Amino acid sequence: MSEINRAVKGTNDVLPENSHNWQFVEGKMLETAGLYGFSEIRVPVFEHTEVFLRSVGDTTDVVQKEMYTFDDKGGRSITLRPELTAGVIRSAIENGLVNGALPVKVCYIGGCYRYEKPQAGRLREFHQFGVECIGAAAPNADAEVIALARQVLSSIGIEKISLEINSIGCPECRKAYHAALKEYFSSKSDELCATCLDRLDRNPMRILDCKSPVCSEIAASAPVVLDYLCDDCREHFEAVKSHLTAAGIEYTVNPHIVRGLDYYTRTVFEFVSGDIGAQATVCGGGRYDGLISQMGGPAVPSLGFAMGIERLMLVLKNQGIALPEAPVPDLYIAALGEKAQLKATALCASLREDGFRVLTDICGRGLKPQMKYAGKSGAKFSLVLGDAEIETGKARLKNMQSGEEISVSLNTLSDRLLECVNAQALESLEEAVLKD
């Protein structure tokens, strides 16, 4: 296949048969965020490259080798967003949100772009839902944001997923911890893998995250961040845990959680699933108290998380979680002959005006293929319109599941269809109750 009919590597289409699942999931995300007071914010897909260098951190892998960066025709360096926090914070500062009533609570859904080698749960274009809570320093803010993530997951049926939390401290207490880590790992430097040797200088905390068996064995007995937290950070972390417990949220403390983006401070957390392959993190987030001032805003604390929607979909699929069915047409009108087609057009117009989902033939087909299509479309009812029906003003309304038919007057079709659709819905509702 040539490039003209092939999607770019690492990108996916959401086809009509799946789009209702995305609509459902995204709807639940926005709805749940609303319960916590978060409103949607929409920001551009691209920003000045500098926005990401400043926030994500210019030593991170994301910035160093994964960004889609290019010069526009005006000579500006532009980057497709690899994540949304940077752009959202930029917008909050630029539009003065951070100077208004705090906290600012915003959420977002959008595509992100990273030049990576695709594999299970990893794409070059992927989608994130996330929230930013700007201006809240208290530990119950951390718990609230985590509770929101938890509730989003359960609102779409995901219960089997684990929450891991950690505190990586503030810049102050991290100095002591870095020193301790360096000392510890330096003593084992001849056993560490090549990348970890490199990390020893740049960012020793990342060694804790290494999956190579040797390194993770060494990391297992490395100094633990939690032992090096200053009093404030320790107190904060203890309070976060108390609030999580108060909210009824289960968690495990994993001192090896280290986020890959530079801006994190204090609380960090991940929701992890064992059902979707090596890329197991479905949601990652934490606190980033220094980010706003680092990006030229006032010194206000901030926190948030991001969820990978494709990974979420994988969890749903691999755990066999069923989402609501796509809506089906209420009525298919089969028409025979020009007169009947005109009448069908008129009926469709008024029924759609009344809010019904109505289909009719637009391919000029015969009755049988029309009925066949009606069946495939999943339409609840069908109606055949020919010369006889136009003449008498009456037609037979057919229930496509049971096959039973009733005679209806075309003048009162809308009312009768409403009754029939409701009756059918009631029937399946009763069936559902019986099954329980």
Add this chain to the structure above:
RNA sequence: GUGGAUGUAGCUUAGUCGGUUAAAGCGCCAGUUUGUGGCACUGGAGACCGUGGGUUCGAGUCCCAUCUUCCACCCCA
């Protein structure tokens, strides 16, 4: 960026030691039935066998390269 696997109609696949018009099921279109879907039967459309080279009288089949997809490393959501 490194490694392993993969590629034949829209989908799932068959295709022998290299041999003539590349096969089947599902799906799609139409008919059997001139006004009624699901079942059955009949017919039809649809594939430059991922792409480009090479070996050969002859390549879907063998060789090389390249791309895609999948999986893992790395990293992250």
